[in-house]
């Protein structure tokens with residue numbers, strides 16, 4: 323929790339106010355809250371888990387003691403953790419009317435302006451308008467027209483890795499961002515776009531830190547937003563707002579001028595303008611939908627592909643099995659395409675296992691309850707922050723196969739079926755990830771082409787340990803591995819593939 327940048331006396335006054343609020347708030351009825359860690363007078367048990375750092379593992383361990391739902395409370399904030407697929411289904415899927423709100427983030431939402439983005443907009447009329455457009459533009463049918471771009475950009479990723487394998491983190495990051503940028507705005511992969519991507523990365527660091535429930539004391543004590551602007555957390559909010567405004571505005575102005583001059587390529591932007599036209603209200607909406615796609619879409623794709631690279635370096639025999647399947651089904655004369663993936667059951671199992679082994683959003687994206695509710699005999703007050711613990715769902719997914727091990731075969735076992743990650747990795751119910759189909763195509767083409775062209779091995783001089791960051795989006799922490807073409811022939815094929823597409827489309831040539 324970011325409390326260290328608020329002067330102590332100020333924090334003290336607001337802490338006192340919130341304690342008084344808690345003490346004098348109306349008493350609830352006698353239905354008990356769900357179990358949770360020991361509670362202290364006034365501050366409750368809200369500080370017993372650090373919500374901003376790896377809380378999913380702590381909650382999963384607590385499941386043995388407290389069960390499928392865990393309640394934390396304190397300083398006027400209530401948090402309910404859902405530790406099983408059943409609890410998630412019962413609340414987030416079946417009772418979507420009550421559980422499709424997002425937490426109120428005073429700093430990220432109100433002060434930085436993110437409450438205009440589809441991911442944070444309060445559940446209601448405006449969210450439905452945004453969501454309707456996003457669903458049309460990103461439906462499984464609509465995203466088919468981006469397949470060729472996704473394949474081209476996966477080929478470009480392979481070329482970058484071939485030329486400079488040690489910098490694979492950067493190449494994957496750039497590839498994931500390029501896909502979202504090309505699909506969202508139709509911009510080519512080089513030139514000014516790289517500046518947009520660098521800016522987006524810096525902005526997303528701010529966003530993912532600020533949108534963890536309780537990240538700022540001000541989120542727990544909202545009237546702190548009236549404090550002077552010179553306070554460090556207010557300065558952070560002002561800086562965040564400037565960064566977010568630039569992220570949303572700059573590419574939008576760029577695409578608008580391309581649309582006006584008739585030079586815009588196929589993109590979500592073009593589709594959305596065609597659907598709703600361009601009055602001021604709809605322009606504002608389109609601007610924020612596009613900005614959200616572009617912000618939300620890259621990070622999780624990047625995290626998933628890096629997790630795959632780490633899994634391959636740790637599991638050479640699984641990698642070999644996938645390569646044998648590719649050689650048998652596709653041959654050794656070309657890279658796979660998105661259309662090939664359904665014919666590659668083991669490669670598909672590797673992709674699913676990657677999303678299960680370390681899900682990009684281990685604690686989902688938090689929700690908020692709109693009304694008081696009772697579940698399994700426990701009281702859930704209105705305004706409770708609800709966290710689906712995807713990590714716990716993953717752990718319960720198949721007792722026959724240890725959850726911490728990378729075993730794609732778990733998805734091919736007809737006798738003891740494992741839950742498909744599409745059931746949890748992209749969220750739940752009405753706020754389910756609208757970018758799922760696009761993301762699945764990106765992830766599967768990047769993974770299958772890398773499997774076809776390269777062998778990924780652990781570093782020669784030290785043991786590789788699987789370590790992941792513990793933020794809202796979980797990535798592998800920086801690690802070394804060796805990535806080499808499977809043969810000279812594969813190296814040539816990778817180069818030829820990008821040369822052909824550069825000649826064919828010019829999309830990679832950087833013509834702005």
Ligand code: HEM
Pocket residue numbers: 440441442453502614615616618619620622623626682683686687688746747748749750751752753754755756757758760761762765
């Ligand atoms: C592997 C890649 C991805 C993963 C694992 C992923 C996962 C998720 C998850 C877990 C949520 C929260 C849903 C909930 O509250 O239940 C979400 C929301 C969202 N995702 Fe994705 N996502 C990915 C890629 C994308 C892409 C490519 C886009 C856009 C092009 C996108 C756009 C969004 C948006 C706009 C939301 C907010 C939806 C709302 O609040 O109504 N995501 N995603």
